Structure formats: structure tokens, C-alpha cells
Amino acid sequence: MAVKTAEQYYESLKQTRPTAYVLGEKVENVHEHPLIKGQVAGVAQTYALAQDPEGKELLVSDSSLIGEKVSRFVKLYKSIDDLLIKVKMLKLLSQRIGTCYMRCTGMDALNSTGVITYEVDRKYGTNYQQRFLEYLKYVQRNDLVVWSGVTDVKGDRSLRPSAQPDPDMYLHVVDKTKDGIVVRGAKIHQSGSLCAHEGLILPVREMRENDKDYAVCFAIPVDAEGIIHVYGRGTLEARVLEGIDLGNVEYGKFCPMVIFDNVFVPWDRVFLCGEYEFAGPLVRTFGSYHRHSHGGCKCGVGDVIIGAAAAIAEYNGVPNVSHINAKLTEMIKTAQTMYGCCLAASVEATKSDSSIYLVDSVLANTSKLYEGKEYHEMIRMMVDIAGGLAADMPSEKDLRNPEIGPFIEKYLKGAADVLVEDRMRMFRLIEKLAFETRDIVSNIHGGGSPEAHRMTMFRDTDLEPKKKMAKRLAGIKEKN
């Protein structure tokens, strides 16, 4: 069976040798680095739960491509049910991990590449889809982690790729040979890239004829020559070596910049190369899939947020207060909205010509807009419920100090039946859930910024039938 165990995943990672820098230093056994290993542990859970009776039902599915059971993270969306289960799978994992396990990006990138290669081939007679499906078989058989490389560094945001003073601000083809292509550029915010075996690299925006060399899609091993991962630092990183103060004690997230310094890609891993009019559809298809993923993921994290708020209210001795219950209800409303709109985006999915199902983009983007805005209000309410200790609680080291430890033990006591250490742990989790930049900023900018979601919704909504409805009711005769 093509579904790996967590141990096999850890083992397979050891076979990779990515070039990685963390806070200015080159790191060898990077998967064990304290700033990295938390997310490796999260990804490992996607393997562990596939072996678990509870998780198996959602995480494992059949692949007609290889005729075996595969992880849903490497499967194409072949039905409405696939999309519904995807949402539920991500929700479950987020409830368990409380932060990013990154495999949804690869899943969404694989599916969007599947949709678009079909269309490119139809227009140009290319054989991208065949290449892609061969690649996908390899991924499925080995149950690989694929990260998706979408977001370029972008340079001056007002300029198109080919108009930038430095042509490398968007990743592009700098050479073509009979064996393959050479690419250069840098992708930023690459959630968990070092947990992956492979990257699937997509253009970040629509392209015009001038931008042709930027219309490129390909797969690449995480440790290919010329690829450099540079760790991006976040708010709470310094806590990684510390027990209680870590908040989420096992799992974490990191988002490197990944530099492509003249990286060679053989042709059989190239899935788009110059067909610029498909760059936009490719990234938009990815975008809708990924906003759909966010909804599933963040309603799961949302349950953790709601649970943390409800728990700390108890720990503080105020378990049943009307204004707290009112806030919890608002929080439930927001989490359910994201979840509900993603289920609905699945139900309203349509089959593309490639036979892969496309989510309803308006509903998927609607869900993401709540993550970008109301979800922050939900986090704020958790802090509001928790109280000021989310800001400035003494450290575990103070608790363990023989002189002041007893004072900490005495004065951080809340409800009688709650251990001080447990109360401190819960406050640290709340701090982590509310203030870890790699998670929080992703709520806003992950899968595109809110403005991108709004543009998509507006573009994908046909106002004409709605105007007609209004005119008919007002008794206005349409001109022909």
C-alpha cells in the first residue's frame, strides 16, 4: 500500500539534503533544528492519523491512477464527495495539530495543475497532462510531501514581471536546453518547505505575452542544486526550547523564503512553459482550491481557539458568565461560517473538462474573507475572555526558581481545582494562538490577500441576471 507511516516519513526525510539557513547560519540536520522540527512533527501527524481508525476514513482514499490506496493529500478531486471529505479531513487535522501541517498546498497545486495541463494540451497539442500524471503516480506511490511554490517576492508591486528593474523578482526561465529548463527567482512564505520531499512551482499571477518566460510550472526535489531555503523569523520562535512557555508544545510552523539560483528542471517535470494565457487560470484555480482548504483548516483551529477560551474561563473561575457565553457564541458563528461556506463550495462544485472537480469560487472566497477579518475578531475575543495574563505572564523558569517559584505558584492560582501549571500552559497556548505571526498573518494573506478574494468574488459573480430580477419586479421592460 502506498500510504506511509510516520516513521517512514521521518526516515524518508533523512534522504533529503536541502540547503538551509536559519537566522544567518547554514544548518545541516535541518529537520531536527528546534525552529523546524515542530512543523515536521505536524506533517508526521498526517501520516500517523492515516493509520489511525479515526483518521483513516478521511485521510485514505482510492486512486484510480495507481489502483492503490493513497493519502488524500496526493489524490485528485474526482467528485463532490472528495471535496466535502477534504474539508472534514483538514478540520480534523487542525483540531489535532493547532497549526500548519502544510500538505494542503501541494494537494491544491497538484489538482490545479491537473485541471490546467488538460486545457493547455487541448489548445496546443502539448503533452503536459501525461507528464503530470506520470509525476503524480510517482508522488502517490511514494506518498510524498509536496509543497507548492506560488508567491514570488514581487519587487515593485506596481510593475508587471517583465517590467521589473531586476528581472528575477518573479521566478522565470532563464535558459532552455534539450534536456530541460533553468529557472531563477525566489518564492516567499513557503510554509514548511523543509518538511517536503518535492516542490510544485506555479506562477503567482496572470501573465501577458511579454511575461512569457514567467509562465512556468514544474516539479522539483526540495534539495535540488541551486535551491536555498532561508528561514523567516516570527514572533514566538525563541520559545522553541522551552516547555510550558512554548504554548503548543509539540507543533509549530515556519515559512522560509526559497531561492532558486539557476535551478535545472528536466522536461518531464515541466508542466507549463511559455503558454502565458494559462498562468492566470492556473493560479486562480489554485487560489480557489486553497481558499477552500483554508476554510477547512481554520475552522479546525477555530475549534481549538473556542476550546481554549472556554477552558481559560473555567480556569479563571468564571465558567458561566453571560457576556463570555455571548462571545463564545460569536466565535462559534465565525468558525461555522468558514466551515459552512466551504462545504457549500464543495456541494456547488462542477466537473472540469479534465474530470477534476472545481469548487465554487464565490463560496470558497466568501469563506476566506471571514478568515481574513472576522477570524481576527474571534482571536481578539479569546484574549478578551482570557484576560491580561495573555500579555505578560512570568516564565516557566520563574515557576521553577526556588526563591520566587513558590510566589508564582501562589499568585497565579485561579480556580481551586486547576493546577497552576495547567493554567500557565493554557495561557501560553492562547498567546501562541493569538500572536504567532506565521499563523496569524496567514489568516489574512494565505491563499492571496483579502483584496484578491474580493476581486475574485466580484469577477466570478454575474450581475446581469440579478439586475434583470430587479427590473422585472419594478415593472421595467428590458430593451432588446
Place this chain on the structure above:
Amino acid sequence: MAVKTAEQYYESLKQTRPTAYVLGEKVENVHEHPLIKGQVAGVAQTYALAQDPEGKELLVSDSSLIGEKVSRFVKLYKSIDDLLIKVKMLKLLSQRIGTCYMRCTGMDALNSTGVITYEVDRKYGTNYQQRFLEYLKYVQRNDLVVWSGVTDVKGDRSLRPSAQPDPDMYLHVVDKTKDGIVVRGAKIHQSGSLCAHEGLILPVREMRENDKDYAVCFAIPVDAEGIIHVYGRGTLEARVLEGIDLGNVEYGKFCPMVIFDNVFVPWDRVFLCGEYEFAGPLVRTFGSYHRHSHGGCKCGVGDVIIGAAAAIAEYNGVPNVSHINAKLTEMIKTAQTMYGCCLAASVEATKSDSSIYLVDSVLANTSKLYEGKEYHEMIRMMVDIAGGLAADMPSEKDLRNPEIGPFIEKYLKGAADVLVEDRMRMFRLIEKLAFETRDIVSNIHGGGSPEAHRMTMFRDTDLEPKKKMAKRLAGIKEKN
């Protein structure tokens, strides 16, 4: 076939002779009264569209009960698909009618009665369900309009039914004979009662043993002896005789108070009588169904609102302005949220023991909360986009007046290619959509007030698993 035409509906109404008062006067041919006929026309559309290829697919279904095609408005929810199609049917109808067509209340009341009679019978060995199914066959075979009578006048809100100084503030049984029961009380906000053939009357709240006589559910013809319908007046009622100024030129809404002045109900139409612990489940089941209906309905009206806003922007000469598009996008977000959460409440539905499907109450209530609050912001944005003429436009009579008509024609001109009359019609529709109380207040209070939705959501959400998730992530060991 048991599906009537619009003409047959009109004909059948003439057979009813309800006692009705409008603005202090007793009215004979009430279905033709200008304040009433607009909603009769809306209900007639539920028949007309069942004959129309576009509407048929959603509006007509099979009934295993009578082995015939029936209107979906009189059918039980026997699958997730039934619930999904219900949402789409209501959306379509609202897009066509732009206001209330009232049949959803009966549909929801029939289904909740179906669910609960099964449970009562199981506990008490009564035969309510059989009675109910016989009644339902009658309704299906004759394709009747059923209105649901839920909301009592309630008197002093702080007192339970049996504690009111006047025992009639909630409808109750005042006598029982071998033939049936006699009831007294008054139901308020009875949307479109006079368009119906029958009423299905439910308790409005949970009841305790003292309130036993108030735990009653039964069916009754609209014109039974002792029933008096009293029209409730709304903001724009005075426009009913006037063309353009009417806004929605064909359809309208009215919500009488219906008085039950010692009304006799034979036993075969009584579906609950004294089993007080089922009053709460019955109204809560109805509530979740009806909030689900609201979501389908109001996203359809929402499309009309969005269409009216987009149309008036064009009529004003500002079809493509960034802040207007930003507002339209927010409006789309709200309408899609209501729709999405209702589809999701269908997907997450579960089969009750009666074999009727129950919607997910948290998702259904989530949808309704957006109707109660964000929907009003959506309406406000329509007025914001439209401009001040929504407030104080001269009347059609001014337009037709030979002296000042030409001034109106001259000075109310907007974009060059739009007729002044059409612009006036669109402004009147906007006025109607934004300020007709019977519609607007229903967004807030229909299907229960927002506070009821919040209570339901909070009660129906299990916080324990969420607290456990947070504790596990924080490294807190649960005590056993």
C-alpha cells in the same frame, strides 16, 4: 396529478370564507383586497412555477405517501437532497417574487410535526403520527397552502404561559369533548394567513407541567368558526393602488394577527395535546427548519437587492466606480454566506427516527444570524449606492401632472439611455426593499429573534471536545 395550477389555486381560495378585518373594517372578498392580493399573487407563483420547465425541477417531487407527484411545499424531507433542493427552490422563488410567498412556514411546520409525533407516540403509545399522516395525505392530494401558527402574543414576556394574568396570552385548550378540543388565544405575525387553506398550529416555546394545556398542536381550516384575521399595518401599505410608486409592482406581504375565539378542533386534527415535554422539541425543530428556509429565501431576495443596487448605479451614470464595486462585493459576501450555511446545514443533516431529515441546527442558525444583522448592512449599502432619491422622490402623480410633469421628466433624468420612468421605478423598488416593515422586521424576528438563534447555537454546540483539543495541545493532562 396532485399539483395544482395557479388558476386552480385562485379558484380554491374562493371556496374559503375567512373572517377578516383590515384597518378597522370587516372585509368580504378579502383575497381581492388591495392590501391582500399582492401576497395572493406571490403564492400563486408557487403554483405557476410548478408548471414551468424552469421551476418544475425544484418545485415538484414524488410523494411515497400518496404515490403521486406533489408540490415540494407539502412534502416531507426524506433525504439530504430534499433539503438541498428546498434551499434552491426558495432562492429561485424569492428571486422571482422579491417578497414573501409564505408556503415555507407550512412546509416546515408539517415536517416538524412529522418528526415529533413519532416521538410522542413512541413514549405514550398515542397515534398522533398516523393522524398526522392522514392529514398530510389530504394536504398533498389537494395541494393546499398551509400556514403555520407559531408566535403567540405572549403578554408579559417575563411570565410563563400559565403565570400570565390573562391565561389566553398563549393559545391553549379550554375544553375537551369526546369529539375534539376547544382552543383560545391569538397568534401574531401570521404571514399571509389569508392566502392559505389551512393552518397548522404549534406551541411557541417549551412548556412545563403547569403549562400543559398550552402544549397543543393541531390543524384547522383558515375559515373555521371563531377564527378572526386582523390585518397588521406596515410602512408602505398606502401605495397599493398606485403603479410606479408601489415598488414591487405585483407582489406584497401582509402579516395578520389571528384570533382563536373558542375554536373547535376535531380529534383527528389534533397532533399534540398535553404532552408538555414535547412542546420545546417541536418548536425547536420547526425553528431550525425555518431558519434554514430563511437562508434560502433571503439569499434570493439578496440577489434582487444586489441587482437593484447594480442597476441604479448604472441608471445614475456611475456603473463602474471602485467604492460601489467594493460595496457590491460585500453584499455578495453576505448573500452567499446565508446561502452557503444553509446548503451546509443540509449536507450535515441527520435522519431522525421518524425518517425525516433534521438540518444541522448550528449551521442553520448561523445563516439566520447573518440575516438578522449583516443583511441589514447589505440593505443599507444598497441605499448608500442609490443616493437620496430613495428618501423623497416625487410621486408618479407628479410625473403625470401636466404642469409639473415636464419638470419631473427633465430633472429626474439620469444616464442618457435610461427612461426617467424606469429610473423612478427602480428607486421605488429600492424604497420597498429597504423600508417595507413586513419584510425587513422579518429579517430580524422571523423564525425567532437573534437572541433565540444565539441560544440555540450555544446550546447545540458541545464545548467539551473543543476544550479537550486545546488542553492536549497545551500539554495538559486530563484528570480522569
Place this chain on the structure above:
Amino acid sequence: MAVKTAEQYYESLKQTRPTAYVLGEKVENVHEHPLIKGQVAGVAQTYALAQDPEGKELLVSDSSLIGEKVSRFVKLYKSIDDLLIKVKMLKLLSQRIGTCYMRCTGMDALNSTGVITYEVDRKYGTNYQQRFLEYLKYVQRNDLVVWSGVTDVKGDRSLRPSAQPDPDMYLHVVDKTKDGIVVRGAKIHQSGSLCAHEGLILPVREMRENDKDYAVCFAIPVDAEGIIHVYGRGTLEARVLEGIDLGNVEYGKFCPMVIFDNVFVPWDRVFLCGEYEFAGPLVRTFGSYHRHSHGGCKCGVGDVIIGAAAAIAEYNGVPNVSHINAKLTEMIKTAQTMYGCCLAASVEATKSDSSIYLVDSVLANTSKLYEGKEYHEMIRMMVDIAGGLAADMPSEKDLRNPEIGPFIEKYLKGAADVLVEDRMRMFRLIEKLAFETRDIVSNIHGGGSPEAHRMTMFRDTDLEPKKKMAKRLAGIKEKN
């Protein structure tokens, strides 16, 4: 003394003979017309309260111009205190009248004309300010009601005045003689024009050289030849003849379109004529003053809204419920915000070269933005608290009907110690406060639309110093 009594006001109105149409009919004694007299009664209160010990302190002030006591409504803003008291005066009046008393528009128009005529004279050596001050003396000595005519009908909103297909879509000078000018056009949303003795007409936007003829400001009697007032209809107008159902039993609002059909204005009443670069400053000065007025006015109406919500909660028997108190608190927050920002806009006022004080435009516009959005949420909360009877309560005629009156009396009973009639009255007031278009739409569009307020705030905020602050803190050296 130059301060009239209410009786003198009524008497003086009789001397005017405006041409007026209401719902398609020419009306003679228009001030007594049921659709008009409610606002005349409101304006009369501005006179009555000037004689009242409570109101006098705010409403009466000294004019250095004529050396007499004058109504504050015809006084120039000569100090910060004048602006602070203005806010309090408007708040008091709104608390008493609950709707529009319209004199603030004239007060703001007089002051902005005072500011700008000074500047025009300085640049061009004209003598507009002298003319204006002579006119103001006449207004002060006779304690006149002045309405301000600002909003043109605007035609196609995407076109400038001089580019409209019909040149009359903005009011403009069509002829000049040695005696005066002739103007043509139409002003819309002219709140209470028929309650006034005089109009002060301003341009509605900034003008360019091509629009020169549209840069015109002048004063005109309400009944000058060629002026036609056309009543604009609103939601609840049909209630005017009915007692309880009227809601606000004494006062009302109307907003005609005022047509200027070749109206002659003598030179001594012309205060701007062709100096196009001053049209923008004039309307912007008016705009800031008027948004400042709105804040004072609407926090007074806001108190009525809060009071109505608190009263109906009692009448319904739920005087002390936590979610209702939470809503009342939100409502207080919004009303106080509008009030607070207007007081602050007064405190931060600066003296113009004309010696008239200018409010802080950013703070005044901030206040108005709350009126445009959060105030609607406040109104929605009142309806939420009140319950469904705001939508569809039977009429007073039903209450008085001998057959069903007793049922109404019985079934609309709320708390034991509250008369049914009083409860009905309060529901009608709530309906009026929430759904009367002439009031509600004015919250959004009065004093310019929300987008205009945002543009003003953005334009009037200097971002450079703020950017410098951020750079200094980040350790960024500014280039010189």
C-alpha cells in the same frame, strides 16, 4: 428684540405664497397641509424654546452685527464656545422633536458663505461679504428661517455640470442684467423648504473654468417667481391624519425638490457669481459645518431611539435582561461617539481669516461616518429589542372598532401596568424612528454621502508626519 415667538413665526409664514405641489396637486395653504404641517410644528419649536428658560440659554445669543439678541440659528460662529453650544442646542432640539427642524442647514450655509465671501473679496476686490452681511442683518432682525439649497439633481453622475446633455442638471446662471441674474435648475432633497422664509443657494461641488456659470451663490425668498416646490413622498406619509398610528404625533419631515424656472435674483443678494475656484471651498466649508450639525442632531434623536428601546423593553415585561442591556450599551456608545467627535471638532476649531471659526473637518466627518453606518445598526438594535410588532401591528382603527377592538385590547397587552394604547403608541414611534425614509436616508446621505466623508477625511489628513514618526521609530534615516 430680534427673537420671534412661535406665534410670530406662524404669522410670518402666512405672508409667504410659495408655489407647491403635493402628490400631483397644486396646494394653496400649504403650511396647513397634513403632509407639511408636522415639520412646520417642528420649526416652530425652535422659536418656542427660545422663549423657554431651558432652551433660551442655548438658543439665544448676542449678535455684534446688529447689537441685539438673536437666535443662534442666524448667528455666525465667532468662537469655539459658539460651536460647542451649537452641538448642545441641536441635541436638545432633537431630543424634543425627534425628527428634522431644518434650521441647521441655513445656519451652516450662512456661516460658510460668510467665510468664503471674505476670501473671494480678498482675491478679486469684489464686495460679496458686505452684501452678505447686509443680508444677514435682515435675516437676524426678522429672525427668519433660511433653508440651504445645495444638492442639485445632477443628471448623469459621471459628467461634470457643463458636460451634461441638459445644461440645467446643475443650477446655473442663464442671464445677467444690470439688476441681477437669472438662474435655472433644480435642487433636490430640500428638507423643509416650505417652512422657510428664505433660501440660501450654494453650488454642490467644486467647479472648473468650463463650469463657471454654475459657480453661483445667492439668497432668494421661498416664494419668488419661478420657484416651484414639489413634495417628495416617503414611507409613512399616509399616516398623517391618524392619531396613534402616526408614531411621532406632532412632528414630521418632508423634503421637496425645488425647481428654479428662470428665477431672477437682484445683485445685492448674489454672493458668488463665476469665481469658480471658490465653489469647492464653499461647499466643503458648508459640508464640514453640516456634518458637525448632524452629529449634534442625531445624538439627540439617538437618545430618543435609546429611550424608545428601553421603554418598549419595559412595556414588553423584560426590563432587565442582560442581552438587552448589552444592546442598549452599544447604542449609547454610538450616540456618544457622534456627540463626542462633534464636541471635539468644536474644540479643535480654528479661526478663519473672516474671523468665523472653522470646525475640524476630520473630526466632523468622523462623526458623520458613524451616523452613516453604525447608527443604522443602532436602529436595527432598537427593532431587535422591540420585537415583531414593529412590523405589523393592527391599526388604531382596529382598536376603536366595536367588534374586534376588545380583542386588540386583550391580545396586545404587555406588562400589567402599561396601557395597551401606550404600548401601541410606543411601537408606532419605533416604526417611525426606524422606517421613515426622510429621516433614515438622511442619516446616510444628508450632508453628503459616506464616500464624500471618507474622501474629505483622507484629503484633510496629512500622512507625511505620520510616516516620519514610523520611520524614526524603525531607525530609518530620512533622505533630505
Place this chain on the structure above:
Amino acid sequence: MAVKTAEQYYESLKQTRPTAYVLGEKVENVHEHPLIKGQVAGVAQTYALAQDPEGKELLVSDSSLIGEKVSRFVKLYKSIDDLLIKVKMLKLLSQRIGTCYMRCTGMDALNSTGVITYEVDRKYGTNYQQRFLEYLKYVQRNDLVVWSGVTDVKGDRSLRPSAQPDPDMYLHVVDKTKDGIVVRGAKIHQSGSLCAHEGLILPVREMRENDKDYAVCFAIPVDAEGIIHVYGRGTLEARVLEGIDLGNVEYGKFCPMVIFDNVFVPWDRVFLCGEYEFAGPLVRTFGSYHRHSHGGCKCGVGDVIIGAAAAIAEYNGVPNVSHINAKLTEMIKTAQTMYGCCLAASVEATKSDSSIYLVDSVLANTSKLYEGKEYHEMIRMMVDIAGGLAADMPSEKDLRNPEIGPFIEKYLKGAADVLVEDRMRMFRLIEKLAFETRDIVSNIHGGGSPEAHRMTMFRDTDLEPKKKMAKRLAGIKEKN
């Protein structure tokens, strides 16, 4: 003159020897500790600016108490002007420092103690006010930094002080001698306590007779025997030794828990001791003053936030984009609202019997509610405008690394004329402004939690006159 320079402040701090623990270690020269010195630098600015022509006008005032110039931070509020200038002073300082300079807490505590000691003396014939004024003279003559100790650790929040299982969860008197009192307990969230010379300790809530020993107010040197300061850790503390990555390169904030381990206080420094009914008024007076302070402070920080957002938009190459300008306008609205409501709370201030002015509590709490909620949306909008680099930017060490530094320099380039280092600095400032817990949580919980503000507003608003206004307009006769 009693106004110190920054150097004198630094010198004076050296004379103090507080017992302090930071992350589990006892620290000797604590004022130079990297986690502490940033806030000392901020406080030093309150001295430096008092010598600066720009700051002097706001920061220095006359004290009638000692007949000398004093810092406004140690002055009583003797007029409306004092309160207006306070708001402007705090705004200026926050614009300069971008985080907490802590002296407002002492200023507000001194004033509230001044108000209440007068009232206690009047009732009980005590001489607290005299003692207090003597103490204040000492503070003024030496221009001391006073921190206010208000928030107790509180234990089980559902229990009153005297009902806690551990009686020390609220600070209380454990012994009284002829020389003074001995107190025990712990105060949490003591912003910048180690920057102070003195603490002024107040009760945190209203007390009943049982809680008598908890009704205590006194002054104490920062290094009195038995006082232990324990540093509370926050999100970004680990950056303190690093240049660019620090964000706000000079200033910082810390909030220790301060333990009172049987601390002796001589009688002449005791200002309340057992008069329990004044504990509530004392903390409520402090609360309103301090919410007023927050509004001044946070609109200054708000200007930095707006400036950072506007600057990063330029640095990203998108200086003039409509949706960014729309967001900046919303941000301005929120900052101005807080400012405006605080100016208004000053204008509406009233003179207490002690002759110290009391701010309008409803307006001051209104301002604070915006800080608690809408301000977070403002911060979210800054991150929305900035983009994903706020989450995960490589570190300065990466920039300085010879191997990957050139890649960082290349790929983090934005607009052509902006240095990469400057862009990185601005992103780090944004990270700091958005995610530093000690600042952010204080927006919510500083000066009491949002629920406390709502309770205060509701309690301090008289609904009766508002209900009367509504009744009068509805034509309801009041019963006598």
C-alpha cells in the same frame, strides 16, 4: 525648578535597588537589562521632551501646591484645560515613543487619590487628604516617576476578596502598628514598575464590609523591603539584542508582577485603610481617568500605525491604490474617534468637591471601547496593507551573512528608491506594532476589560430622561 532632565532621571534611578527577577534569574543592575532598558528609555523621553520647546508647552505646568513649574505627570487636574492638554501630551509622546512610557498610570492614580481622600475625610474626619498632599509635594519637588498598582492577581474570579481560599489573592493589610501597616498580596500587569521611583497602590474593585482589610491605598518606594518584581514575558522579547529585527529600535515595554511580601508602610503614606465603601469610587475614578489616558496615548500610537501602513505601501511600490486608501481612511476614523471622545470627555468634565476635575465617564469609556475592539481591526488593516513579510521575513543576520546576504538584498527589494534595509526595518516595526503582546493586550485589558467599560457606561447613563423623551413624542401621558 522641579522638572528634571533625562540625565537626572537616569541618575536618580541608580539610587534605587529594586528586587527583580527576569526569566528565572535575579538581576542586579536591572535598569540596564536588555529586557528592561527599552522602557526606561521611553520614560526618559518624558523628561527630555519637557526640556524641548515642542514638548515643554504640553509637558510642563504650574503647581499651586509647591509654587513651581512641575511635570504635568505629577500635577492635579485643576481645569478642563488640564484635561484637554493631558490628552494632547499623551498623543505627542506616543507618536514619539510608539509604545508605553507608563507615567500616565501614576498621574491618574494621584488624581483619583486626591479626589477620594477628600471625600473620606469629609465623612470620617480622617486626614488622608493632608497626608496625600504632603506626599504629592514630595513627588512634585523631586519629579518622580510613580507607577500605579491596581490589578490584583484575583485568584478565583467568581469569589470576592475575603472569600478566596488564599486570602492573599487581593492585596490587603495583615498587620497594623502605631507606625504603620503591613501589607501582603501581588499586583499583576504592572507596566514599567521598574522604571519608577514610587508606587501608588489602589484597590482594584469595590469592597464590602467583609473585605475591609482589602480597602487600602498607600504609597511605597519601588525598592521597599519585601517588594519583588517578576518580569512577565511577551512575544517579541527575544529580539532585544538585535538591531533591525527589534522593530521599535529604542523603546520597549515590560509588565512585571509585583509581589508584596509583608511590606511595611508608615502611616503618613497610607491614604485609605478600611473605609471599604470608598474602594469602589476610588478605582472607578481611576478607571475613568485611565481610559481617558488610553485614548490620548493610543491615538498617538495609532498615528504611528497609520504612518507605518502608508510608508510600507510606498516601499512595496503601491503608494496610491484605492483599496489601500480606503483602509487608511478607516484607520484614521478609528484613531480620531478615540481622540475625539477623549477631548469631549475633557470638555464635559465636572469639578469634584476636592476641586479636582472629573472626566465624563461615559465618553471616556466610549473611547476605550474603540481601543478594545476597532483598534484591533486597525492593526489588522495595517498587516493587510503590508503583506506577508510581516509574518516571516528573514533576519538581519541573514542580511549580514556573506553567502546569502546578497540574495536577501536582491530579493527583498521593493520600490526602486527604497533601501532594502529600510524596508526590512519598516516590516519589523509593523511586526512589533501588531504582535507585541505587552502593547496589544493592553489595548484590550488596560484600564479594565471591555466588559468593565460597558458596565460603567451603562451604569453611568441615566435612561429615565431618554424614556421620557420617547414617551412624550409618542403622545404617552406619564403617570405621576
